[in-house]
Amino acid sequence: MQNASDIRLGVTRGISYGLLTEPEPLVPAVRDLGGRLLRVFLYWQQLEPRPGEYRFDDVDTLLATQDADTELWLTVCASSLWGTRERTDLLPPSPPTDPAAYERMVGALVAHCAGRVRYWQPENEPCYPYFWAGSRDEYVEHLARFHRAVKAADPTATVVLGGAPPGALGADDDEEARWFAALLPAVGEHVDALDVHLYGDVYATGPMIERGHAMMRAGGYDRPVLVGEFNGPLPFEDPTVFGELGEVFAAGAMSTEAITGTVAQYRAHADTETPPRAALRRLYERADTLPDTLRMFLRDCPPELESRRHRIAARQLVQRTVLACAAGVHRASCWNLAPEEPERFGDRYELMDLLFGKFALLDRVAEPTRTPAAEAFALLAAHMSTVDGVVRLAIPEPDAYVHALTGPATPRLVGWARRDAFADPDDEESTAVSVPWGHPGATAVDVFGDPVTVTVDDGHLHLDLTGTPVLVTAR
Numbered sequence: 001m002q003n004a005s006d007i008r009l010g011v012t013r014g015i016s017y018g019l020l021t022e023p024e025p026l027v028p029a030v031r032d033l034g035g036r037l038l039r040v041f042l043y044w045q046q047l048e049p050r051p052g053e054y055r056f057d058d059v060d061t062l063l064a065t066q067d068a069d070t071e072l073w074l075t076v077c078a079s080s081l082w083g084t085r086e087r088t089d090l091l092p093p094s095p096p097t098d099p100a101a102y103e104r105m106v107g108a109l110v111a112h113c114a115g116r117v118r119y120w121q122p123e124n125e126p127c128y129p130y131f132w133a134g135s136r137d138e139y140v141e142h143l144a145r146f147h148r149a150v151k152a153a154d155p156t157a158t159v160v161l162g163g164a165p166p167g168a169l170g171a172d173d174d175e176e177a178r179w180f181a182a183l184l185p186a187v188g189e190h191v192d193a194l195d196v197h198l199y200g201d202v203y204a205t206g207p208m209i210e211r212g213h214a215m216m217r218a219g220g221y222d223r224p225v226l227v228g229e230f231n232g233p234l235p236f237e238d239p240t241v242f243g244e245l246g247e248v249f250a251a252g253a254m255s256t257e258a259i260t261g262t263v264a265q266y267r268a269h270a271d272t273e274t275p276p277r278a279a280l281r282r283l284y285e286r287a288d289t290l291p292d293t294l295r296m297f298l299r300d301c302p303p304e305l306e307s308r309r310h311r312i313a314a315r316q317l318v319q320r321t322v323l324a325c326a327a328g329v330h331r332a333s334c335w336n337l338a339p340e341e342p343e344r345f346g347d348r349y350e351l352m353d354l355l356f357g358k359f360a361l362l363d364r365v366a367e368p369t370r371t372p373a374a375e376a377f378a379l380l381a382a383h384m385s386t387v388d389g390v391v392r393l394a395i396p397e398p399d400a401y402v403h404a405l406t407g408p409a410t411p412r413l414v415g416w417a418r419r420d421a422f423a424d425p426d427d428e429e430s431t432a433v434s435v436p437w438g439h440p441g442a443t444a445v446d447v448f449g450d451p452v453t454v455t456v457d458d459g460h461l462h463l464d465l466t467g468t469p470v471l472v473t474a475r
Helices: 026-032 057-064 099-113 136-153 175-186 202-218 239-253 263-269 275-285 303-326 351-359 372-383
Strands: 008-012 037-043 071-077 119-122 158-164 193-198 225-230 331-335 389-392 400-406 412-417 431-436 442-446 455-457 460-465 470-474
Touching: 008 071, 008 372, 026 037, 037 057, 037 331, 057 099, 071 099, 071 331, 099 136, 119 136, 136 158, 136 175, 158 225, 175 202, 193 202, 202 225, 202 303, 225 303, 239 275, 239 351, 275 351, 303 331, 303 351, 303 372, 303 389, 303 400, 303 412, 372 412, 372 470, 400 431, 412 431, 412 460, 460 470
Parallel strands: 008 037, 008 331, 037 071, 071 119, 119 158, 158 193, 193 225, 225 331
Antiparallel strands: 389 400, 400 412, 412 470, 431 460, 442 470, 455 460
């Protein structure tokens, strides 16, 4: 369970566990997909509802179904109705008004888990005010307290720096990048790993991970990079739809009440006509006029567009995972497992639903229906179950991405050709590639489980690649 050299694919539950609904036994659902890593969010108020009164029932539900081959990653959010500057049990987390009480709680929680949780993380994407309502310097102090408490209770645990979103790993003039660039030099002694979140352009995956390493090196140290969130596609990956989304994003930038406040305020939000909800309502009213590459993200879009988006999501899930592992990542957790409140799933007038609502791999944890992306995840997880590295092969075709998986007894590859993310897969031309292959034969399937024809002769493997990844196994 503590082997850091193997590659593990996992799933993030969502933004809470046991807070909005009764806690569910998540590990079996993740294991059924082939995942061996589970990331879960917990909140201080949930863990210590009153000063000195610890409540770890939700944690015990999580631990009860853990097996010896599933690693747990807990993101602990400092949200409290009594112990933090912002009095809330949901968002935003904020600096503790009694830092010693917070440190005691973290120490008690880690001790309670008795070495069964490998990764501990204080906050999520702290560069955003709705995930950390404090200053950067206050986060440094907060992280130091967290690190001290974790290591005192479990010296073998890994403390992970709060997630860096794509903007933090982009251009130097991005606000998030400036925030993290100033943070990283001050936290080297308090972190064992950096968490990066991979959304947007698939082919920015490697550069973003390297940017994370470069920012740490500029601070005088380097640590492993983990991926706590990744998925796609997002609506704005097609730049031609920016104009259609202008009003929605402008309204969203002025309003954060959808994702901040107490649990009670969150529940009441759906009945309040906020500016973002009004803007999204108007977007839905003209759905028939929207480009297909935007309309596919709306609820109840035409079946052919829903199917097309599912295919893009499945392709990107495999591509993003393989590219991250080729950049040295050994732990990658997909966002997200399933809706936390299935009865509220798909609130079409929430901006977060437009952006992330269709990322759920399952419709529910118990007796779920899998999406095509979930099926692709399971197929890839099985293909990579004994892998300890991913290496891109040097081949003449510049648009072809062929990766060798290192470690398994049976040699394996993953390959695809770079294509427009939103192109119709049925209209794509193929790229013929040939790679050295010291085995008598091979079998191959694509990310949808459909057989793919490959041939082996004269020590080479020959296959035709499109934007749909192909998984090859030596025979």
